[in-house]
Amino acid sequence: MENGTIKVPTMAEKMPEGKKPEVLFWVGCAGSFDDRAKKITKAFVKILSKAGVDFAVLGTEESCTGDPAKRAGNEFLFMMQAMANIEVLNAYEITDIVTACPHCFNTLKNEYPELGGNYKVIHHTTFINNLLKEGKLSVEGGSFKGKRITFHDPCYLGRANGIYEAPRELIQKLDAELVEMRRCKSNGLCCGAGGAQMFKEPEKGNKDINIERTEEALETQPEIIAAACPFCNTMMTDGVKNSEKEGQLPVLDIAELIAQAKDL
């Protein structure tokens, strides 16, 4: 299958050719279905292609990792999803997985091994950063040079897995001015989507969490809010829509920043 001029092979296509990709791109539900997140998926695919990475996706054989079910307390559903996914992944002898979703990343990396799914799982921000370090990809600031960019730490990338620097290093490689929010890194404030909150109305309170977080981002007077999670992206985008900055402040994924800087 193709996306524009870029070929996006599925494992089902690769397998009969007797080829195994270097890495499987786990797209995730948001990346597959959500219109906004699909743009992130495509930006990352462009980067993979530009860097000459031999990758493939599962396509219709991919299924939810079970993360939202597990966080909601449905261990049965999580296990069924996990075991079915592991069967597919193991059948294709997958060893390396990259994903643009911190929730998929956390589940695949931490919770699948005990169930028989042992893979080297890497988040796309780390993956892109490695491509730059290995010289497979180069990037200059381009349109982002000197821009004020604040980065919102996704809980499942940051606190949950201790990855704070990869996305920041990428922003700095764009020659942009990285401005930190009051609560950042291990002290970062959640966007409000985790723990299956994305799929329900919040409990009664005096404010929505994404509004609180967006206000904090606005305090840094950014020109761009950078995110590294499709759910955070939705929450922050909604937050900006509810502010006086509506329509003026883009919320972009790190992959989109890199892809745009390279005019991909």
Place this chain on the structure above:
Amino acid sequence: MHFGIQNIIFIVILAIATYLFARSFKKIWRNIKLGKDLDRSDRKNERWALMTRVALGQSKMVKRRVIAGFFHVLIYAGFLLINIEVAEILIDGILGTHRIFAGPLGLVYDAAINFFEVLAVLVIIACVVFLWRRNVSVVPRFKELKGWAKKDGNNILIIEIVLMFALLILGAAEANMDDKVAGPWIVSGMLAPLFGNISQESLHLIERIAWWAHIVGILAFLNYLPFSKHFHIIMAFPNVWYSKLQPKGQFTNMESVKKEVETMMDPNADPFAAPAEGDTPPGRFGAKDVTDLNWVQLMNSYSCTECGRCTAVCPANLTGKKLSPRKIMMDTRDRLEEVGKNIDANKGEFKDDGKSLLDDYITREELWACTTCNACVEACPVNIDPLSIITDMRRYLVMEESSASQQINMMMTNVENNGAPWAYAQADRANWINE
């Protein structure tokens, strides 16, 4: 001074205090062991290092909230170091000696006591600052505390101030004594003129009263601990040692569920197989009451000092929702204490009281407000994990009661039927490629 009636009284008091404390401690440990088994004895070297850094080294105390962290370290250092002097007091009390270390240690002794006295003053200052932050200019995270929780915090600070004053008065009286064995020291020396025109007999009496006040105060305080949040000075150490060492995002995989799903997915499994002889029926999924939690979670509740750093960073709490991770821990301890008392009152057997941690203490609204962001876990200075309790209780709600909200149920139905949390068809999953 020689061995006499005073020493006999001292030994009796010491024995009673030790016995009472051991009894309270045993009861708490019994309560903790009401929790389910959990093996956290792996990676021992890492655990010792973690305990040294986080519990002994207070690394998370000073990481953020610098003012509280600084003054806490003062009180903590005072507690640890001044206890060296308590060792001397105990020996003196038992043997009838007076400042037994003074002779052998000489100048080192004077240096040590001078240092302790400076620490004592710093402890008093820190306690006054903390009383101020709790009662006058109230720090937001303390506003939630009411009743016993508020009183307890103040009690501890006042007791500490009294103990430190007793220590200084002891030195001040002694500084005026003709037959002193050491001193005068830096702070008590300055206080000495307070007792300047007093007879030697009265000085001895004041010195004795201060001495007894200090040591009996300490023994009383020891026995106050098991009823107080101040128990954290002991529990912090095992609590950190038994921390979860996996990445914070890694939730437990439930073994009982794994077995069932494996059987379900095994094409060779006999769907009509009768349970094997001796198979015990599976226990409750998730946690409804404290006894459904594991012992580390219960130990967490006794290690909580109600500082509220967790609640202060909780996104749900910050935006006005009912959830407070500190309350989750306090509720867990309160319910566990209730269960323990029930067992004591019923000859070692728990008699159903029609209550549970769920609903009677922690409401569903609180549980569903959690974003599982781990901010509370990160913030806790002694590595308490409120999130694991919230998760276990959600597991009960979903797997035993099927009582999730309609929206959560919809999400789960979608995952089950379409492999995505939204109502998109699995067959359309790769459509983005050609769009």
